[in-house]
Amino acid sequence: MSVVDRQEWDVVVVGAGGAGLRAAIEARERGARTAVICKSLFGKAHTVMAEGGIAAAMGNVNSGDNWQVHFRDTMRGGKFLNQWRMAELHAKEAPDRVWELETWGALFDRTKDGRISQRNFGGHEYPRLAHVGDRTGLELIRTLQQKIVSLQQEDMKETGSYESRLKVYQECTVTRVLKDGDRVSGAFCYERESGRFFVLEAPSVVIATGGIGKSFKVTSNSWEYTGDGHALALLAGAPLLNMEFVQFHPTGMVWPPSVKGILVTESVRGDGGVLRNSDGKRFMFDYIPDVFKEKYAQSEEEGDRWYEDPDHNRRPPELLPRDEVARAINSEVKEGRGSPHGGVFLDVSTRMPAEVIRRRLPSMYHQFKELADVDITAEAMEVGPTCHYVMGGIAVESDSAAARGVPGLFAAGEVAGGMHGSNRLGGNSLSDLLVFGRRAGLHAAGYAADLARDRPPVDDIQIDTAAAEALRPFSAEGPEPGAQSGRPPENPYTLHQELQQTMNDLVGIIRREAEMEQALEKLAELRVRARRAGVEGHRQFNPGWHLALDLRNMLLVSECVARAALERTESRGGHTREDHPAMERTWRRANLLCQLTDPTGGLAATDPVHGQIDLSRETTEPIRPDLLALFEKEELVKYLAEEELYE
Amino acid sequence: MSSYEARFKVWRGDVKGGGLEDFTVEVNDGEVVLDIIHRLQATQAPDLAVRWNCKAGKCGSCSAEINGRPRLLCMTRMSVFTHEETITVTPLRAFPVVRDLVTDVGFNYAKARQVPAFVPPAGLGPGEYRMQQEDVDRSQEFRKCIECFLCQDTCHVVRDHEENKPAFAGPRFLMRVAELDMHPLDAAADTGLDRKRTAQDEHGLGYCNITKCCTEVCPEGIKITDNALIPLKERAVDRKYDPLVWLGSKIRRRDSS
Numbered sequence: 001m002s003v004v005d006r007q008e009w010d011v012v013v014v015g016a017g018g019a020g021l022r023a024a025i026e027a028r029e030r031g032a033r034t035a036v037i038c039k040s041l042f043g044k045a046h047t048v049m050a051e052g053g054i055a056a057a058m059g060n061v062n063s064g065d066n067w068q069v070h071f072r073d074t075m076r077g078g079k080f081l082n083q084w085r086m087a088e089l090h091a092k093e094a095p096d097r098v099w100e101l102e103t104w105g106a107l108f109d110r111t112k113d114g115r116i117s118q119r120n121f122g123g124h125e126y127p128r129l130a131h132v133g134d135r136t137g138l139e140l141i142r143t144l145q146q147k148i149v150s151l152q153q154e155d156m157k158e159t160g161s162y163e164s165r166l167k168v169y170q171e172c173t174v175t176r177v178l179k180d181g182d183r184v185s186g187a188f189c190y191e192r193e194s195g196r197f198f199v200l201e202a203p204s205v206v207i208a209t210g211g212i213g214k215s216f217k218v219t220s221n222s223w224e225y226t227g228d229g230h231a232l233a234l235l236a237g238a239p240l241l242n243m244e245f246v247q248f249h250p251t252g253m254v255w256p257p258s259v260k261g262i263l264v265t266e267s268v269r270g271d272g273g274v275l276r277n278s279d280g281k282r283f284m285f286d287y288i289p290d291v292f293k294e295k296y297a298q299s300e301e302e303g304d305r306w307y308e309d310p311d312h313n314r315r316p317p318e319l320l321p322r323d324e325v326a327r328a329i330n331s332e333v334k335e336g337r338g339s340p341h342g343g344v345f346l347d348v349s350t351r352m353p354a355e356v357i358r359r360r361l362p363s364m365y366h367q368f369k370e371l372a373d374v375d376i377t378a379e380a381m382e383v384g385p386t387c388h389y390v391m392g393g394i395a396v397e398s399d400s401a402a403a404r405g406v407p408g409l410f411a412a413g414e415v416a417g418g419m420h421g422s423n424r425l426g427g428n429s430l431s432d433l434l435v436f437g438r439r440a441g442l443h444a445a446g447y448a449a450d451l452a453r454d455r456p457p458v459d460d461i462q463i464d465t466a467a468a469e470a471l472r473p474f475s476a477e478g479p480e481p482g483a484q485s486g487r488p489p490e491n492p493y494t495l496h497q498e499l500q501q502t503m504n505d506l507v508g509i510i511r512r513e514a515e516m517e518q519a520l521e522k523l524a525e526l527r528v529r530a531r532r533a534g535v536e537g538h539r540q541f542n543p544g545w546h547l548a549l550d551l552r553n554m555l556l557v558s559e560c561v562a563r564a565a566l567e568r569t570e571s572r573g574g575h576t577r578e579d580h581p582a583m584e585r586t587w588r589r590a591n592l593l594c595q596l597t598d599p600t601g602g603l604a605a606t607d608p609v610h611g612q613i614d615l616s617r618e619t620t621e622p623i624r625p626d627l628l629a630l631f632e633k634e635e636l637v638k639y640l641a642e643e644e645l646y647e
Numbered sequence: 648m649s650s651y652e653a654r655f656k657v658w659r660g661d662v663k664g665g666g667l668e669d670f671t672v673e674v675n676d677g678e679v680v681l682d683i684i685h686r687l688q689a690t691q692a693p694d695l696a697v698r699w700n701c702k703a704g705k706c707g708s709c710s711a712e713i714n715g716r717p718r719l720l721c722m723t724r725m726s727v728f729t730h731e732e733t734i735t736v737t738p739l740r741a742f743p744v745v746r747d748l749v750t751d752v753g754f755n756y757a758k759a760r761q762v763p764a765f766v767p768p769a770g771l772g773p774g775e776y777r778m779q780q781e782d783v784d785r786s787q788e789f790r791k792c793i794e795c796f797l798c799q800d801t802c803h804v805v806r807d808h809e810e811n812k813p814a815f816a817g818p819r820f821l822m823r824v825a826e827l828d829m830h831p832l833d834a835a836a837d838t839g840l841d842r843k844r845t846a847q848d849e850h851g852l853g854y855c856n857i858t859k860c861c862t863e864v865c866p867e868g869i870k871i872t873d874n875a876l877i878p879l880k881e882r883a884v885d886r887k888y889d890p891l892v893w894l895g896s897k898i899r900r901r902d903s904s
Contacts, residue, residue: 041698042756043794044706058774099773105765105830107783107790114777132787138705139790150764162760193745222700256677262703366868367703370722372677493689537694540661541746544693 004463005198008455009035010448011441012187012202014174014229017045018137018433019413019440020208021144022097026441027206028151028166032448034441035200036148037169037189039224043145046210046222047433050137051265051363052121053129054434055427056094060111061118061127062310067091068630069125074428075631076291077123077321078391078421079573080588080639081242084623085398086419090428090435097434098130104150106143108132120270123321123425126310134265134363140430169200174228175549176466176601177205177236177409180456184236184408188466192546195539197467201458203451204444206410207233207394207403208437212246212561215554216387217497217504220252220263226550227557229415233394234556234613235601238403239593241417243392243557244564245574247424248509250325252386254343259371261386264346264364266426268381269318271360272307273348275329276380277337283344284317287328291638292320323423323573326385330509333384343384349377385509391424391574392564393417395593401440408447408456412440422573473535473548489534492548499526499554507562512578516566523559524611530555552603559613560594567592567615585641589620650675651730655683658737659695661746667735668692674725680736681709681720684748696747704866707795711748712737717797717864739800740807754812755796758820761849763842765827768834782831789826789875791867792819798861798871804854815851818861818871824850825875828882843883852879 011027013020016038027034038045057070070091075082098116102108108130109117118127132139152162159165169189176188178199186201209229213221230240251264269275277283288296296317297303303316318325329344339345348357354377358365361376368374368381394411395404396418403409413433420428473492506519530551535544570584571577593616603612622644628636636645653674656667672686681699688695699709702721709720714735728734742750798818804811816824827833828842835842846852857880859872869875 040700040706041708041752044700044708046701048706048793049701049703096773099776102776103767103773105827105833107778107787107830109787110778110780110783114779132790135705135791138793142790146764149760152760153764156760193749222702222706224700257675258678258682259703363705370704371679371724491689491693493693497689535693541696541749542694543688543696 004467005196006458007035007198007200009033009200009202011035011204011206011444012037012200013206013208013441014187014232015045015208015210015413015415016040016042016168016170017047017208017210017413018140018144018430019437020045020206021141021148022434022437023206023208023410023412023441023444024166025144025147025151026438027445030442030445032204032445034166035169035202036167037172037174037187037200039173039192040171042168042170043141045141046224047141047430048138049220049222049263050140050430051134051263052267052270053119053131053136053427054094054098054140054430055121055124055128055425056098056130056431057091057126057128058095058098058116058118058130059126060115065126065128070094070128071627072630073124074425075421077423077425077428079423079583080421081572082421083398083418083620084627086436088627089398089439090419090432093435094431097431097438101140101143104143104147106139108139119267120315120319121426122266122269122319122325124427129270129427131267134267134361136430140433173546173549174232175470176462177232178458178462178466179236179406180459182237182407183456184406185456185458188463190470193541195542195545197470199458199463201455202448203455204408204410204448206401206412206440206444207415208411208413208440209415211390211414212554212557213387213390215499215503215558215561216508217500218252218261219387220249220261221387227553228550229411230393230560231553231556233403233406233409233411234560234594234596236406236409237596237599237601238406238409239395239595240560241392241395242422242564242592243390243417243560243594244568244592245391245422246387246561247322247389247391247574248326248385249388250322250329250385251346251383252388253367253372254339254382254384255341255372262367262371263386263388264381264383265361266322268346268348268361268364271348272351273318273346274316274351275318275325276345276347277332278339279337282318283332283337284320284325284328287324287331288317288320289324291635292324296320321423321425323576326509327576329383329385339382341382343382345380346383347380349379354378387504389414389424389429391417391420391422392561399439400443401436402443410440410444412436422575470549473533473545490529490532492533492535492544492551495526495530495533495551496547496554498522499551499558502526503558503561507558507565510576510578511565513566516562519562520559520566520611523555523562527555527612556612559611563611563613563615564592564594567617585639588639588641589644591618591620592616593618653683653725653728653730654733655687656733656735657684657687657695657748659692659747660744662744665744667737678725679721680713680723680725680734683725684720684736696745696749698749705793707793707866710739710795710797710800712739712800717800719795719797719866722866739796741800741802741805752796755794755799755817755819758816759823761816762820762823762827763835763840763845765830766834766838766840768832769837771832776832778831785874786826786829788869789822791869792822793867794819795866797864797866801860801864803858803860804851811851811854815854818855818876821846821850821852821855821879822869822871822875825879828879843879846879847883852876852883855880
């Protein structure tokens with residue numbers, strides 16, 4: 001019989017970034033008793049790092065904008081692989097999600113007539129991003145955090161306790177989703193501070209854990225991004241969708257080495273910044289792909305005029321979707337036209353007065369000044385691609401955010417797949433968090449209410465197994481049973497560094513078959529070694545132990561990325577194959593699904609060929625005719641397979 | 648790239664006690680103190696506890712004291728120290744230690760709950776809010792706060808005076824009151840809530856004697872004292888006599904740049 005502490009909730013939300021907090025607010029407002037559990041302190045989630053803005057077709061700056069235009073831009077950005085119903089819901093609901101933030105106290109930058117200002121961004125036809133300077137993510141997270149506090153204040157008045165209906169368990173980690181048969185029954189967790197285990201019993205679990213960037217060496221992501229939610233879903237029996245699509249943001253810092261990968265916001269380009277190579281040339285004009293030829297300026301003069309007169313000029317190619325820009329920078333550097341530290345130049349200093357730069361891009365000014373001794377008002381920045389976002393994720397039902405195949409499991413935000421297709425547009429992430437965070441909270445609350453009299457029981461054996469799994473790193477010292485002599489335990493930090501190097505070098509921005517096969521072999525080796533990852537000390541706030549546990553998740557997710565990337569023999573969005581450089585219309589309808597090989601959630605298999613993941617292919621649902629009708633036939637021909645065009 | 652061996656003293660211990668531990672550790676060009684702490688974890692002290700997240704000065708998690716000064720570990724470059732200097736890293740002093748460099752910052756979350764939330768104006772629906780940029784500038788400055796709690800740590804009202812904690816919200820949350828008070832559409836007054844009065848009566852504004860320590864340590868460069876606390880004192884003056892208001896009114900408000 002297990003003695004682990006248990007608490008009952010209706011909805012448990014894993015992750016306290018934008019999606020998690022929005023889901024929790026919705027679930028609580030729908031009457032569900034809701035717990036949020038997060039690895040960091042409340043209010044520190046990765047969402048704070050979002051800079052540019054929230055894409056929403058409010059039409060405040062250009063009244064020509066509407067949800068149809070936003071939908072089109074999103075589908076184009078994702079190269080038509082998007083789960084189209086999600087792209088539709090997202091484009092329709094984003095304005096309401098932004099406006100409601102104002103009623104919770106958010107203060108966006110304003111237009112002259114007092115409405116929410118909107119800025120230009122890559123791939124968006126009109127100025128569309130609601131923003132606060134270049135710290136929009138901070139405003140979003142703080143607003144949601146303060147809304148949660150205000151709900152807790154209401155509960156205090158009514159019930160005498162701040163935490164009676166909505167509680168945040170901060171600095172806690174979930175290591176397993178618990179199940180009763182097929183259905184979710186709760187989550188197994190530990191407190192990072194004390195190492196104490198506990199169980200949150202709930203019929204609904206919303207996964208909102210963000211991304212996977214910490215499996216790559218050069219990344220803009222924080223330490224939290226270890227793919228926990230992706231792995232929790234896999235282990236609970238849910239499939240992951242299209243994991244080969246990983247976005248490399250074109251502009252990360254490249255120097256000094258210790259800050260390599262830190263994000264340089266796309267707003268720099270949206271507000272007029274240009275990319276140049278070592279010859280001083282604006283090279284992006286050479287990289288406009290055929291599908292976008294009609295939509296981008298063909299000369300520097302036209303591109304420059306667009307900032308003032310967007311109705312009669314086309315946008316500069318610096319504002320192409322991120323995958324295009326990242327590949328272009330990669331080629332320039334490879335061909336010897338890079339900057340001294342292996343990037344290219346991003347310049348605003350010659351494009352705007354110093355005072356305007358400091359006002360519109362304060363964080364960037366600060367970041368370069370403090371970390372690199374570079375004054376961006378006087379000289380160009382050096383930038384290069386950095387692992388930023390995963391488009392792939394938990395396969396969900398578009399309307400309800402329910403994970404496929406596991407009743408009671410929901411997913412929203414970066415951890416969910418489908419919405420962004422093969423490449424996400426800047427600004428579409430924060431709006432995604434709000435739109436689908438709310439939907440996940442709504443449906444999770446509804447599902448829990450339906451089960452009020454039939455709550456799935458939590459199984460003691462699962463708790464004991466989860467506890468044993470979590471304690472394993474403490475017993476890794478000493479010889480393996482039956483071994484001749486004692487091998488020292490593996491250092492989790494070393495394993496993590498090797499994993500990051502492997503993914504960066506072998507499954508990075510440009511991919512080749514042989515390298516990905518090599519990556520899968522290396523991952524298998526790391527899996528074996530990770531089982532022997534050992535830690536010193538005790539369970540109280542022990543970062544070595546936390547990392548040893550996160551390694552399981554990173555290894556699982558990395559295998560999904562590598563397997564799916566090897567399978568997809570074309571180049572599309574965030575997946576570029578040197579050996580298959582073209583986008584193939586026949587691949588447009590193909591989704592790749594990753595599932596755990598062992599249906600019981602076990603992790604024994606370490607065979608490099610088979611690994612722990614089964615890959616399968618499915619054909620996507622045809623795009624609804626009225627949505628297809630939003631595009632010109634000539635454009636659709638570039639993306640859709642023959643048979644789709646005649647359907 | 649040049650590198651050298653630096654001498655570090657890092658506080659290690661827990662609620663039961665602890666002390667400074669000596670380390671010699673490699674430092675490379677362009678690194679920040681957090682890089683060095685991470686190197687210690689990876690090579691010498693795998694269980695060294697430290698809080699951090701973004702490593703880009705945006706989340707405010709890695710607050711600690713470096714040579715006695717409250718700072719973000721991720722934004723303190725090693726180049727500000729000489730190669731000979733011994734660098735001492737200790738946990739935030741105003742909060743109880745959990746382990747090593749990690750402290751219990753629960754005080755701040757408790758104070759946050761005591762500040763009544765934004766009150767939306769009656770009769771304005773979502774999408775109907777109209778505000779001029781110049782009217783939101785000031786509150787936006789305060790909303791740049793990343794809640795690193797360095798100001799809460801350095802403020803002498805609570806730094807060595809545990810007994811003041813119940814009555815004093817600290818600079819961060821007094822600034823939050825000011826932010827809401829200056830929000831052009833906050834309708835608190837319509838519900839009978841006077842934020843200025845509560846700043847004085849419930850959040851301990853009177854304890855602040857504008858020494859500006861909070862402003863000095865703010866990594867976001869927010870003029871906490873000049874732009875939030877002094878104006879709040881001025882606004883509260885007709886409610887309650889406070890001799891410092893007189894002094895505050897002699898000091899000109901500065902613009903943030």
